[in-house]
Amino acid sequence: MSIALVVASFSFGMTAQAKTTSELRSEKEKIQSEIDSAQSKINELSSQKKETEEYLSALQSKINLLQDKIDSLEDDKAALQSEIEAVSAKITKTENEIIQAQAEIDKKQAEFDETYSVYCQRLRAMYVSGSASTLEVLLTCPDMSAMLTRAQMIKSVSEQDSAILDELMTKMEEIEAKKQELEVKRNELNDDKQSLEADKKELQESINEIDASKSELDSEVAECNEIMRKLSAQTSEYMELIETNQEQLQEVENQIRAAAIAASGGNGSIAGSTGNGSGQLGYPTDSRRVSAGYPNYSSGGYHGGIDFPVPTGSNIYAAASGKVILVQHLSYSYGYYVMVDHGNGLSTLYAHNSQILVSVGQSVSRGQVIAKSGSTGNSTGPHCHFEVRVNGNRVNPYNYL
Numbered sequence: 001m002s003i004a005l006v007v008a009s010f011s012f013g014m015t016a017q018a019k020t021t022s023e024l025r026s027e028k029e030k031i032q033s034e035i036d037s038a039q040s041k042i043n044e045l046s047s048q049k050k051e052t053e054e055y056l057s058a059l060q061s062k063i064n065l066l067q068d069k070i071d072s073l074e075d076d077k078a079a080l081q082s083e084i085e086a087v088s089a090k091i092t093k094t095e096n097e098i099i100q101a102q103a104e105i106d107k108k109q110a111e112f113d114e115t116y117s118v119y120c121q122r123l124r125a126m127y128v129s130g131s132a133s134t135l136e137v138l139l140t141c142p143d144m145s146a147m148l149t150r151a152q153m154i155k156s157v158s159e160q161d162s163a164i165l166d167e168l169m170t171k172m173e174e175i176e177a178k179k180q181e182l183e184v185k186r187n188e189l190n191d192d193k194q195s196l197e198a199d200k201k202e203l204q205e206s207i208n209e210i211d212a213s214k215s216e217l218d219s220e221v222a223e224c225n226e227i228m229r230k231l232s233a234q235t236s237e238y239m240e241l242i243e244t245n246q247e248q249l250q251e252v253e254n255q256i257r258a259a260a261i262a263a264s265g266g267n268g269s270i271a272g273s274t275g276n277g278s279g280q281l282g283y284p285t286d287s288r289r290v291s292a293g294y295p296n297y298s299s300g301g302y303h304g305g306i307d308f309p310v311p312t313g314s315n316i317y318a319a320a321s322g323k324v325i326l327v328q329h330l331s332y333s334y335g336y337y338v339m340v341d342h343g344n345g346l347s348t349l350y351a352h353n354s355q356i357l358v359s360v361g362q363s364v365s366r367g368q369v370i371a372k373s374g375s376t377g378n379s380t381g382p383h384c385h386f387e388v389r390v391n392g393n394r395v396n397p398y399n400y401l
Contacts, residue, residue, distance in 0.1 A: 024076040031069045038062040066217040073210045080203040087196045094189045101182045112171040252333045259326040260392035263341040281319035281400040284386045304394045305387035312382040316371040318364045335377025351385040
């Protein structure tokens with residue numbers, strides 16, 4: 001299985017649009033069903049000799065499905081974390097609203113108590129002074145003027161008492177309404193806290209399932225890579241080992257594309273290139289024998305270039321004149337690799353070398369030795385993995401050799 005296949009299949013989940021929790025669960029169930037089917041195939045083949053292309057293909061299928069499952073679980077985990085953050089924020093807001101509502105209730109209760117105290121004092125004063133009827137108060141007036149004055153005073157006192165009583169009733173209703181509002185918020189708070197606990201539990205289950213799936217993936221990858229090594233020893237078809245570090249693989253591809261775009265000035269014309277971009281390329285090795293072609297291995301797995309099996313330390317030649325735009329010394333992926341720009345968006349890549357003899361910015365000529373072959377990175381044996389790219393995208397090298 002090539003690096004390109006791994007990058008393409010592993011990065012699929014990262015570019016998908018955000019899905020609902022229900023959609024993610026359905027997707028996860030579908031993937032699990034496919035994993036079970038692949039496992040049945042593996043179990044069927046395991047009774048036979050394991051080191052077969054068919055068994056390897058079944059393992060690779062399960063590995064891809066496991067990675068899809070992990071991607072789906074990671075999306076589910078992210079959705080749950082987002083939901084937990086939203087519920088937590090809502091809980092905090094509700095708690096603040098409860099504090100504010102309680103403060104308003106306390107304030108209105110204090111106003112009520114003050115008004116009620118004044119009203120009680122008036123009633124007490126009236127009781128102490130004795131109860132005289134309105135008619136009695138008016139008949140004891142010495143003249144008509146005094147009677148009118150007393151009548152107005154009685155009316156004023158009565159209206160004031162009535163206003164105080166109305167105010168008390170209004171405050172009581174406001175307090176009761178606020179208490180009911182507070183109770184609703186407390187119920188909402190309890191519901192949200194229960195929802196939060198459920199989400200946290202589900203999140204932990206998702207994390208546990210991710211860890212279990214990753215352990216299973218690592219085990220299957222180890223077995224798959226071991227079979228690849230054995231098959232490579234038998235057939236001399238050296239293959240790139242499976243790498244599950246998605247971020248590293250994507251970073252490698254991003255660097256290659258960025259180098260190609262930078263060399264072209266972002267528009268497909270190579271800035272400062274010494275190559276003619278004619279598309280007529282020479283072979284990168286003295287050997288013309290190809291052990292793995294483009295775009296597939298014999299097992300059916302995608303292969304983004306062509307492989308020339310040569311002993312470690314063999315000369316690797318520039319396929320055309322150009323400028324070196326990328327040199328990397330990796331312990332994974334392409335290993336020690338070099339990339340040369342030839343003009344008009346055309347570039348070549350030479351991977352898994354044991355040594356690189358050129359540096360970035362150096363001009364090279366067609367047939368110049370730029371590296372020594374090897375088996376660095378994810379490789380099962382010494383060979384030159386040769387790619388041709390147009391504006392950073394892989395194309396069929398046979399169309400240019």
